[in-house]
Amino acid sequence: MEDLKKTIRSFTQVSDSDMEFGLQFFKMKTFKKGTFLLKPDQYIDDFYFMKKGCVSYYTIEAGTTRVMEFFNEGYFFTDLYAYIQEIPSESYLEALEDVTVYTISKADQLKVFDHSHQLERFGRLSMQRTFVINFQRINELRNLSNQERYLQLLEKRPSLFQRVPQYLIASYLGLTPVGLSKIRKRLSQK
Amino acid sequence: MEDLKKTIRSFTQVSDSDMEFGLQFFKMKTFKKGTFLLKPDQYIDDFYFMKKGCVSYYTIEAGTTRVMEFFNEGYFFTDLYAYIQEIPSESYLEALEDVTVYTISKADQLKVFDHSHQLERFGRLSMQRTFVINFQRINELRNLSNQERYLQLLEKRPSLFQRVPQYLIASYLGLTPVGLSKIRKRLSQK
DNA sequence: GACATTTATTAAACTGGTTTAATAAGAATT
DNA sequence: AATTCTTATTAAACCAGTTTAATAAATGTC
Numbered sequence: 147m148e149d150l151k152k153t154i155r156s157f158t159q160v161s162d163s164d165m166e167f168g169l170q171f172f173k174m175k176t177f178k179k180g181t182f183l184l185k186p187d188q189y190i191d192d193f194y195f196m197k198k199g200c201v202s203y204y205t206i207e208a209g210t211t212r213v214m215e216f217f218n219e220g221y222f223f224t225d226l227y228a229y230i231q232e233i234p235s236e237s238y239l240e241a242l243e244d245v246t247v248y249t250i251s252k253a254d255q256l257k258v259f260d261h262s263h264q265l266e267r268f269g270r271l272s273m274q275r276t277f278v279i280n281f282q283r284i285n286e287l288r289n290l291s292n293q294e295r296y297l298q299l300l301e302k303r304p305s306l307f308q309r310v311p312q313y314l315i316a317s318y319l320g321l322t323p324v325g326l327s328k329i330r331k332r333l334s335q336k
Numbered sequence: 337m338e339d340l341k342k343t344i345r346s347f348t349q350v351s352d353s354d355m356e357f358g359l360q361f362f363k364m365k366t367f368k369k370g371t372f373l374l375k376p377d378q379y380i381d382d383f384y385f386m387k388k389g390c391v392s393y394y395t396i397e398a399g400t401t402r403v404m405e406f407f408n409e410g411y412f413f414t415d416l417y418a419y420i421q422e423i424p425s426e427s428y429l430e431a432l433e434d435v436t437v438y439t440i441s442k443a444d445q446l447k448v449f450d451h452s453h454q455l456e457r458f459g460r461l462s463m464q465r466t467f468v469i470n471f472q473r474i475n476e477l478r479n480l481s482n483q484e485r486y487l488q489l490l491e492k493r494p495s496l497f498q499r500v501p502q503y504l505i506a507s508y509l510g511l512t513p514v515g516l517s518k519i520r521k522r523l524s525q526k
Numbered sequence: 527g528a529c530a531t532t533t534a535t536t537a538a539a540c541t542g543g544t545t546t547a548a549t550a551a552g553a554a555t556t
Numbered sequence: 557a558a559t560t561c562t563t564a565t566t567a568a569a570c571c572a573g574t575t576t577a578a579t580a581a582a583t584g585t586c
Contacts, residue, residue, distance in 0.1 A: 212478065212479060214474075214475075227468065227471045230467065230468065270463075273460075273463055273467070274420050274463070276467060277420065277463065277466060277467060278417065278420065278421065280471065281416070281417045281470065284404075284470060284474055284477065285404075287474065287477040287478065289397065289402060291542085292543075311562090311564095312564065313563070320478050321543080321544095322544065322545080323564070323565090324544075324545080324546095324564090324565080324566085325543055326564095327564060328542085328543080328565090328566090329542090329543095330565090331566085332542095481572085482572080482573075501532090501533065502534065503533070503534080511573080511574095512573085512575080513533080514534090514535080514573090514575080514576095515573055515574070516534095517534060517536080518536090518572085518573080519573095520534095521536085522572095
């Protein structure tokens with residue numbers, strides 16, 4: 147669990163004993179490609195850390211798949227909207243590849259936060275990080291063109307394009323596959 | 337400060353003594369219509385509660401004003417992005433009307449959270465509320481048409497249309513004034 | 527009450543996406 | 557190797573917005 151440890155410590159300092167206390171609650175789970183960590187109408191009690199693989203977080207509305215996010219190595223993830231509010235999910239978490247995660251239940255996470263002030267701080271800071279990322283996402287959706295958002299994704303997460311089919315990337319960008327193809331053509335002609 | 341008290345208690349239970357302790361740090365401030373609570377390149381140390389009035393939170397990029405949010409009575413607000421990260425703001429907070437706010441400094445807020453577990457919880461829950469609102473905003477930007485977002489704003493915040501000029505509402509919706517006018521015409525023809 | 531300024535609408539030409547459908551290219555299966 | 561299934565591109569018609577410019581309506585000021 148070195149990668150999990152390292153990621154936690156990238157947020158805030160945590161003593162070895164607190165870290166040990168926290169990590170004992172994480173269990174390793176694996177999911178085969180094409181299987182689901184979560185489906186609509188289910189409650190989600192798990193908080194995940196991605197050890198290996200890639201998961202897409204999406205909804206299907208009126209027959210249309212809308213990819214909200216891709217989670218790969220080093221990401222903490224869950225359906226945070228449903229998790230926080232303790233309401234049934236409206237989303238899918240689907241393994242796009244064989245996936246290995248570490249997972250902790252909400253009750254255990256609460257135990258950890260109760261026990262360790264440092265880890266509680268990690269929890270708060272990771273929530274703040276989420277705020278900052280969501281804020282940037284809103285600004286990008288409002289201020290950038292689709293082409294600009296495509297180029298930015300290419301720059302920020304180039305590895306996605308090696309492992310995720312293009313029509314899912316189009317969906318993530320809020321485009322149809324046809325629309326993304328047009329953008330790519332336009333760019334290649336320059 | 338009854339309205340502030342009531343709003344805090346809508347998040348979580350707070351004892352009278354903790355409430356009294358917290359409220360002592362809030363100061364009342366007023367701003368005349370057209371003046372600024374914040375301008376780009378300034379650091380923001382204040383966390384506001386809107387007692388009376390309306391503030392727009394916006395950026396100007398390449399000569400274009402982009403309204404991110406309107407804050408009116410009962411809102412907690414600041415430039416949270418700059419506030420959290422303690423970086424210079426890129427935004428304006430402008431009084432669209434004469435404004436009365438209660439405000440608390442970041443240092444004082446930390447004192448309050450240190451002193452009162454209940455108020456710390458209020459802080460965490462209000463952060464979670466912000467997450468939920470931002471998440472919904474992202475979904476609306478991705479999944480709804482401009483017309484749908486206009487209709488939703490009409491329904492959710494009808495009073496805005498009484499106090500804010502239409503071209504600012506257009507900006508909030510990510511439209512030009514011309515675009516919003518077309519939508520209104522289309523709707524009125526049904 | 528007349529004038530100047532700000533705000534909202536309309537028109538016309540344009541643009542970057544959409545949908546639908548056909549085709550091409552790549553990958554998996556037998 | 558041939559077949560089938562999935563993924564990506566292209567074309568054509570369409571649509572909801574844009575920009576620019578002119579006009580109309582509302583508001584504020586002297």
